[in-house]
Amino acid sequence: VTQIRTKHVLGYCDPWSVVVGERVSLHVSSERSDEFHLEIVRVEGDIDDVDSSERPIPHPASGTYPAHARDLPSGSYAVISDSPAWDLRDGWELSLFIKPTTPDLGKPQAIVSRGAGDHGLWLGMLSDGRIALRLGDRVLAAATPLRGYAWYSVVARWSDRHDGSLSVRPVGRWSERPQETSGRSRYEPAAGPILLAAAIGDDGTVGQHFNGCLARVELNDAGGRLIGSWDMSADHQSALLPGGGSAKQAAHLVNAPTRSIPGPSWDGTVHAPSQDPAHYDAVHFHVDDLEDAGWPADVSIETDVLKSGVYAARLTSAGETTTVPFFVRSPRDRRRPLAFLASTASYLAYGNSSMPTTSPIDEISSQSTPLLGPIAATLAQRADVAPSLYDVHTDGSPSYVVSRRRPILNHTTRGYRWVLGADLDIIALLERSNIEYDVITDEDVHREGADALAGYRCVLTGAHPEYISTEMWDGLVDFLGHGGRLVYLGGNGFYWRVSHPADRPWLMECRRAEIGARYTEADMGSYYHQFGGQYGGLWRNVGRRPQELVGVGMAGDGWDDGAPYWFNDEARDPRVSFIVDGIDLDQPLGAHGKFGKGGGAAGAEIDRADFALGTPPHAVIVASSGPHSASYFQAPEETSFLHAANSGDVAPMLRADLVFFETPGGGAVVSTGSIAWAASLPTNHYDNDVARLTRNVIQRFIDAEPFTAPW
Amino acid sequence: VREFKDSALAEEFRRAPRGEHSPRLSRLLTMMQATPVAGKTAWVLGEDGAYWLARIPTEPRTTLALVSGPFEDTEGDVQAIASFEERWQAVFGEAAP
Numbered sequence: 001v002t003q004i005r006t007k008h009v010l011g012y013c014d015p016w017s018v019v020v021g022e023r024v025s026l027h028v029s030s031e032r033s034d035e036f037h038l039e040i041v042r043v044e045g046d047i048d049d050v051d052s053s054e055r056p057i058p059h060p061a062s063g064t065y066p067a068h069a070r071d072l073p074s075g076s077y078a079v080i081s082d083s084p085a086w087d088l089r090d091g092w093e094l095s096l097f098i099k100p101t102t103p104d105l106g107k108p109q110a111i112v113s114r115g116a117g118d119h120g121l122w123l124g125m126l127s128d129g130r131i132a133l134r135l136g137d138r139v140l141a142a143a144t145p146l147r148g149y150a151w152y153s154v155v156a157r158w159s160d161r162h163d164g165s166l167s168v169r170p171v172g173r174w175s176e177r178p179q180e181t182s183g184r185s186r187y188e189p190a191a192g193p194i195l196l197a198a199a200i201g202d203d204g205t206v207g208q209h210f211n212g213c214l215a216r217v218e219l220n221d222a223g224g225r226l227i228g229s230w231d232m233s234a235d236h237q238s239a240l241l242p243g244g245g246s247a248k249q250a251a252h253l254v255n256a257p258t259r260s261i262p263g264p265s266w267d268g269t270v271h272a273p274s275q276d277p278a279h280y281d282a283v284h285f286h287v288d289d290l291e292d293a294g295w296p297a298d299v300s301i302e303t304d305v306l307k308s309g310v311y312a313a314r315l316t317s318a319g320e321t322t323t324v325p326f327f328v329r330s331p332r333d334r335r336r337p338l339a340f341l342a343s344t345a346s347y348l349a350y351g352n353s354s355m356p357t358t359s360p361i362d363e364i365s366s367q368s369t370p371l372l373g374p375i376a377a378t379l380a381q382r383a384d385v386a387p388s389l390y391d392v393h394t395d396g397s398p399s400y401v402v403s404r405r406r407p408i409l410n411h412t413t414r415g416y417r418w419v420l421g422a423d424l425d426i427i428a429l430l431e432r433s434n435i436e437y438d439v440i441t442d443e444d445v446h447r448e449g450a451d452a453l454a455g456y457r458c459v460l461t462g463a464h465p466e467y468i469s470t471e472m473w474d475g476l477v478d479f480l481g482h483g484g485r486l487v488y489l490g491g492n493g494f495y496w497r498v499s500h501p502a503d504r505p506w507l508m509e510c511r512r513a514e515i516g517a518r519y520t521e522a523d524m525g526s527y528y529h530q531f532g533g534q535y536g537g538l539w540r541n542v543g544r545r546p547q548e549l550v551g552v553g554m555a556g557d558g559w560d561d562g563a564p565y566w567f568n569d570e571a572r573d574p575r576v577s578f579i580v581d582g583i584d585l586d587q588p589l590g591a592h593g594k595f596g597k598g599g600g601a602a603g604a605e606i607d608r609a610d611f612a613l614g615t616p617p618h619a620v621i622v623a624s625s626g627p628h629s630a631s632y633f634q635a636p637e638e639t640s641f642l643h644a645a646n647s648g649d650v651a652p653m654l655r656a657d658l659v660f661f662e663t664p665g666g667g668a669v670v671s672t673g674s675i676a677w678a679a680s681l682p683t684n685h686y687d688n689d690v691a692r693l694t695r696n697v698i699q700r701f702i703d704a705e706p707f708t709a710p711w
Numbered sequence: 712v713r714e715f716k717d718s719a720l721a722e723e724f725r726r727a728p729r730g731e732h733s734p735r736l737s738r739l740l741t742m743m744q745a746t747p748v749a750g751k752t753a754w755v756l757g758e759d760g761a762y763w764l765a766r767i768p769t770e771p772r773t774t775l776a777l778v779s780g781p782f783e784d785t786e787g788d789v790q791a792i793a794s795f796e797e798r799w800q801a802v803f804g805e806a807a808p
Binding site for chain 1: 740741744745746747748751752753754755756757758759761762763764765767770771772773774775777780781785794
């Protein structure tokens with residue numbers, strides 16, 4: 001019997017995107033060797049041709065470095081600095097609300113702790129799901145385990161007569177009996193910080209993380225005076241919980257626990273924290289939250305010798321190779337006419353997804369037993385890499401917040417034709433066609449808005465620009481309103497709203513409210529983002545429909561094979577002659593490709609035009625796809641009721657539309673409305689109808705000659 | 712799903728694991744695919760360079776356990792039948808007839 005092949009060389013770059021001249025820090029862990037070799041490679045080709053697509057760049061950072069095996073410090077908690085105010089030798093009362101989400105985790109979980117190991121104060125869950133108060137060496141435990149996902153009011157007391165007590169009362173009617181326990185306890189205050197949702201072990205490391213929600217944590221002295229409290233209803237964007245009571249010591253949240261969630265008083269009368277913060281006074285901690293791996297930087301990569309493009313730090317250690325991508329932008333005064341907008345928000349959203357081993361959808365879609373390569377096998381077995389936006393946490397709750405400051409194993413330039421791996425087909429087309437381009441990223445547009453796009457005549461999206469922040473949307477609208485040209489080379493784009501906190505741009509949040517094609521959904525009452533307070537979910541449902549921006553919006557998805565497009569009569573309109581130049585309009589378009597077993601340029605997730613949903617009235621629907629298979633289904637938001645005609649073989653609305661329209665100021669948009677489009681570019685060495693049409697559009701869109709709208 | 716615990720369906724699959732199946736076998740395969748992932752098997756690559764079937768743990772993101780192998784690839788009929796028999800065991804709680 002052998003061992004399962006997994007990844008042992010992990011790394012991440014910070015930041016993901018820099019302007020030429022700025023530095024990228026590289027953070028590496030290698031478990032099987034005490035050194036790693038680094039090459040800086042420019043990524044110029046698709047994933048099927050690694051040898052030629054990763055071009056090593058002569059670079060001063062290339063070389064051999066010492067390697068270390070590094071842990072990931074996952075698990076969120078709150079830390080409150082040490083203070084004499086916590087000593088309270090005359091007695092104290094600690095009260096709070098808890099909602100354990102894995103009470104029977106099989107190992108202890110700390111809820112409130114002060115002092116290391118068996119000293120000091122520890123309130124938490126025992127391995128069997130009972131709540132217990134440990135004072136020094138005495139444990140006062142409730143008699144029966146708590147229920148998962150139920151709120152409880154907990155009061156722990158200690159008096160200077162060495163009496164300890166623990167009271168647990170369920171919140172709500174018709175639930176279980178309250179539990180009380182008490183006993184003599186020889187307790188001495190231990191110096192050190194107070195931790196919520198974790199404890200410091202004998203070795204000084206933070207552990208015993210807690211899966212669950214806490215609210216209204218208050219510490220009173222023996223006379224009933226409030227010494228410390230931590231306001232979980234205030235400023236949900238912040239990593240600080242304001243401190244109340246006489247101590248006024250704030251709590252610092254570590255590893256980005258989830259906020260803007262209903263607290264014990266939530267009764268459904270409000271749905272936004274801004275409506276009544278008192279209903280949203282809880283924090284949900286997870287054992288697998290991870291904001292920042294915090295590994296020391298092994299290399300600081302200079303970029304002044306690089307030109308704009310997609311790059312990777314290629315790490316080799318103990319015979320294993322790992323590529324860690326990063327993106328280099330041009331300075332403002334050296335921008336080329338064309339920019340490829342790397343969908344970094346999508347790359348991050350999918351980061352470390354373990355869907356094949358957590359959801360049957362993968363097997364149903366592929367109709368075959370999943371194959372877990374080394375990356376997927378690693379993700380299947382490690383919770384410490386933190387979940388993607390497609391996963392649930394280990395307690396089953398949805399994942400809303402993800403970070404790029406951690407190794408993201410499937411954010412790679414190899415072997416995975418999805419997100420970045422799919423976008424490399426577009427990069428390869430540009431390289432092979434000798435079309436000069438810059439690379440910019442979603443995060444740049446989010447941070448800088450239209451400034452990130454200024455100077456470009458044409459912007460190309462990737463195959464799946466699914467996640468868009470309000471700032472990104474505004475930036476693209478501004479760009480298009482001033483003569484910019486946009487080529488949306490993907491499907492299921494401009495779909496979910498995301499947000500980033502300004503002071504922690506490495507974090508991204510998405511809450512899948514109400515409806516949409518989604519593997520996980522936001523919990524009831526949790527539809528508003530903690531970062532910025534905006535309502536989450538589909539752009540279609542928050543007043544900005546993708547059809548208004550790019551002419552098409554999500555129609556549905558399927559995973560067996562794609563279908564070709566067929567040209568409509570409108571394809572002969574002189575306004576679009578530049579698009580179809582040299583292409584036979586009587587033949588199917590894109591009846592080939594690398595998506596599925598049989599290809600088809602319209603596949604995976606596809607978007608359609610709809611004038612009622614905002615497709616501009618002067619838009620030309622150049623081509624439409626079909627027939628799709630019975631394995632395709634309409635997106636949930638496309639139908640109010642499920643029935644036998646929702647599948648791709650019979651639903652007329654389930655198609656990809658190739659759309660063109662002009663914008664004010666001489667700009668224009670072309671949208672292909674299909675994720676699989678990019679996977680049809682490589683056919684016949686990038687010499688085919690899909691590649692030709694794409695080149696036609698790019699060549700015209702980088703031409704200064706303005707477009708004229710037909711009105 | 713019990714109505715599909717039919718040795719004729721197992722025989723049909725073993726006879727021709729690939730390509731078109733009868734409507735009843737197709738339904739059974741889809742139902743097998745749709746059951747929860749925990750406890751099912753997936754293909755993994757071994758350090759020996761071969762492919763193995765491994766059991767997906769009940770607790771997410773914990774250890775995969777090898778259950779059968781080695782196989783040279785995942786595409787052959789023998790491999791498909793091995794995977795089918797694992798699914799049969801998971802769905803019906805007994806070995807495929």
